[in-house]
Amino acid sequence: MELHTLADSVCVIIPTKSDLILTVTRRNTDILCLPGGKVDPGETLLEAAVREVREETGFILVQDQLRPIYSQIVVGADGFDFYCTTFVLNEEVDEQHYDPSWVVEEGIDVRFTTWRDLLINGTFQEYNNKVLVNYTAYLGSVL
Numbered sequence: 001m002e003l004h005t006l007a008d009s010v011c012v013i014i015p016t017k018s019d020l021i022l023t024v025t026r027r028n029t030d031i032l033c034l035p036g037g038k039v040d041p042g043e044t045l046l047e048a049a050v051r052e053v054r055e056e057t058g059f060i061l062v063q064d065q066l067r068p069i070y071s072q073i074v075v076g077a078d079g080f081d082f083y084c085t086t087f088v089l090n091e092e093v094d095e096q097h098y099d100p101s102w103v104v105e106e107g108i109d110v111r112f113t114t115w116r117d118l119l120i121n122g123t124f125q126e127y128n129n130k131v132l133v134n135y136t137a138y139l140g141s142v143l
Contacts (some may be wrong), residue, residue, distance in 0.1 A: 001066060006073070006083050007038055007039070007080070007082040007083070008013055008038070008039040008045060008048070008082065008083050008084075008085070008087075009036060009037060009038050009039060009043055009048075009074075009082045009083070009084045010036045010037070010039060010048045010049040010052060010084065010085050010087065011033070011034040011035065011036030011037075011049075011051070011052075011084060011085075011087070012034060012035055012036055012049050012053050012061075012063060012066065012086070012087045012088070012089060013034060013069075013085050013086065013087070013088040013089065013131070013135055014035070014053070014057070014059065014089045014093055015088070015089065015092045015093070016092055016093055016094065016095045016112055017092045017093070017094050017095075018095065018112075019114075020035070020037065020113060020114060021034070021043050021112070021113065021114070021115060021118065022034075022057060022059075022093070022095075022110060022111075022112055022114040023035075023110075023111050023112075023113050023117075023118055023122070024046050024056050024057065024109065024110055024111070025105060025106045025108070025109045025111065028035075028107065029123065030121065031121065031123055032111065032113060032117065032121050032122040032123070033118075033122055033123045033124070034086070034118070034128075034131075035052055035053050035056040035057050036049065036053075036056075036084075036086075037055075037056075038082070039053045043088055043102075045068070045085050045087075046063040046087075047063070048061075049061075049066055049087050050062065050063060050066070050087075053096060054104065055104045055105045056098070056103065056104075056105050056110070057102065057103060057110050058102020058103050058104065058110075059093070059102070061089065065089055065090055065091065065138060066087040066088070066089060066090070067087060067088050067090055067118045067138065068085055068086070068087050069086055069087065069088050069131070069134045069137075069138045070085070070086045070131050070134040070135075071083065071084065071085040072084060072127060072130065074124055074127050077123075081100075084124075084127065086131050086134075088135060088138060095112045098110070100121060113136050115132055119132065121129070
């Protein structure tokens with residue numbers, strides 16, 4: 001039996017001033033997800049979060065703008081489990097000033113959408129439901 005180590009991954013909630021969140025779709029699908037991905041060897045979770053957001057959305061963040069709000073083991077589409085940590089950007093962005101040409105990674109489409117749309121049309125629905133609960137608690141603690 002072959003053993004696999006649990007890979008780390010990250011995703012980031014990027015809220016907008018109009019109560020939307022930034023989501024991405026990958027490889028010509030309509031399946032929504034938060035921007036994020038696997039942590040590269042030697043990279044911290046925060047470094048990976050900043051890199052993934054830059055690659056997938058073009059937004060340039062710094063580590064102290066991010067707050068971790070939830071982590072859990074998730075079963076990936078390939079059948080392998082990974083440990084995902086979700087961060088939230090501690091400020092709102094203005095989607096009116098977003099330029100889709102900022103996207104670095106091919107096959108990514110950026111959308112501003114509602115939580116409801118992410119929960120209905122997104123990947124990892126159970127995980128995202130738990131993320132939303134923790135995000136709501138986070139908002140209550142910073143207001």
